[in-house]
Amino acid sequence: MHNSNCTCWNCPAIDLKGKVDFRACGQSTTEFGKKKDETSEVYIMAECKRRPELGLFDPMSITFEDCPQWQKTPYGYLLKDMRVMILGIDGYLGWTLALWLGSLGCRVSGVDNYNRRKWVKERGSHTVIPISSMTERLHSAKEVLGIEIDFREIDILNEKERLKEFIDEVKPEAIVHYAECPSAPFSMIDVDHAIEVQKNNVLGTLGLLFIMRDVVPETSLLKLGTMGEYGTPLTGRPIFEGMFPADAVLHWDGREWSLGGELTPRDPVSFYHVSKVQDTFNVYEACKYWWLRSYDIMQGVIFGVHTDQVSADPRLRTRLDIDEWFGTIINRFVAQAIVGIPLTLYGRGNQIRGFIALRDAMECMTRLIACPPEPGQYAVVNQISGVYSLRQLAYLVAQIGRKYFDLDVQVQRVENPRVEADEHPFEALYEKLPKNYGFTPKVNIAKEIYRMFELLSKPQIRERIEEKKHLIIPKTWWSGVKREVKRLELLDLKEEVKEDEERYKIYQR
């Protein structure tokens, strides 16, 4: 198990007590009083909230493997009945994770203000996979999977007191923060949307950090970032996992320094991505000032529709958006293929990105929840399972649609409404999750795309795609222009095959 050797130093179920005078962390200043052994030289002691009978002890003396509260699961030791709160539980990821964790025995709670539903509706679109109201979702989760979810409708930005009360009541041992607007184009519509995205994301997260400081400083925060924070450095240097390793050395003026631990440069490509970068700094500082502990999860482009739980019953399905603002690229490609729109590549179409399937993302999150950071630790992981060029993916989707679903799928290049490099090197490192957390990708990308075709071809869903297909081709330009992009070229798929085979060799790690 990847977390066998973690100790109470990592565990959110302990209170740290003792004298911490090395730096003013503000968390562990409780005096031992009479309990302290005067001859002891261990200054920070643990007191277990789950096993108070242990009294005060050295926090590094008990491992997860030895503690009866940490129990084996396929994804590492997990705290028995671990209390996990999901912010943004009604979303594509939030709902899926709620059911996933519930099925592992976690006590799941969550909040949402239905912003995602409102934003998609505002753009005139809808989720092509129908989802029910939260009341019905909760009822179905109980009826089908036996999972009880403690839900509150709370706006984390504007109802901080209510959020604080709920967190204080539940005392979650991990908080997963998905309650952000995840769309670059949505943030580029106009000034009001840019401000809304930045306010919601940056200030919502900032408020949460203060609440955690005051109420649950020992709880681990799993905050969703994005690989898009890094941009695509044209030097071709590796995209590290948040910070430089110690062996990255800066040479200048005949001298050299290790860059170990410094945050790597960020180069966001939309006001949404800027909000994520700002979050990174806010979370990083909060860990430093208050000894909060956090994973900043730089997730790649997500795709897919399947986990065992959401597929267990139509009422448990998670949402799937295909519009230009909220549809991620593979999800959008499959929808286009089904209703006969040529798959759209922006500009040259040679952008390269990291990707991860929905199911694999859930496993990664669980492995991280199972291995909380140490007090004050700000850690970063690049959560991707493969790297592909967008052309390569368009070709793959087209091939599956043609071969197995008898669809005449075309691929087109259109004007690029974004300001981004559409031909660039890309070497993303994503070694921590496999090396340190025992993750190996389980989802074969072609199989998941096949599964998406199966689901999205169903008459009811196909009809819902047809209704909103006019919202797939982008009209939101980074320049502020509002017009539909024009086609540049319809690609010859036979030639694409050859090129993709070459690219695949280069970029597949």
Add this chain to the structure above:
Amino acid sequence: MKKDIRFTSANFKEEVLESKIPVLVDFWASWCVPCKMTEPVIEELANELKGKIKIGKLNVDQNPKIASEFNIGGVPTFILFKEGKVVKRETGARSKQQLLEMIKEAGISI
């Protein structure tokens, strides 16, 4: 962190000051990002130089008395001990190569 490279107040005298071979101590803290990024390098060196030099880590928050005794003002701080005496110290993240040079500059053959 592997247990065998963890120094504490309880074992510092025996493991570091009375050690028969030189010892490199990495004074670190869990909130210190450069310390965490140096961790793999420390583990690698500890394995590679086993028997020639002992390499381990001491958490300054959990062992403030020792941190104070050696006047640790920033982390990571690397202190090289030989026969119980400080022979070299450096503060700030270091690459593997830089740590090897630090050891060599202290006149320790590896």
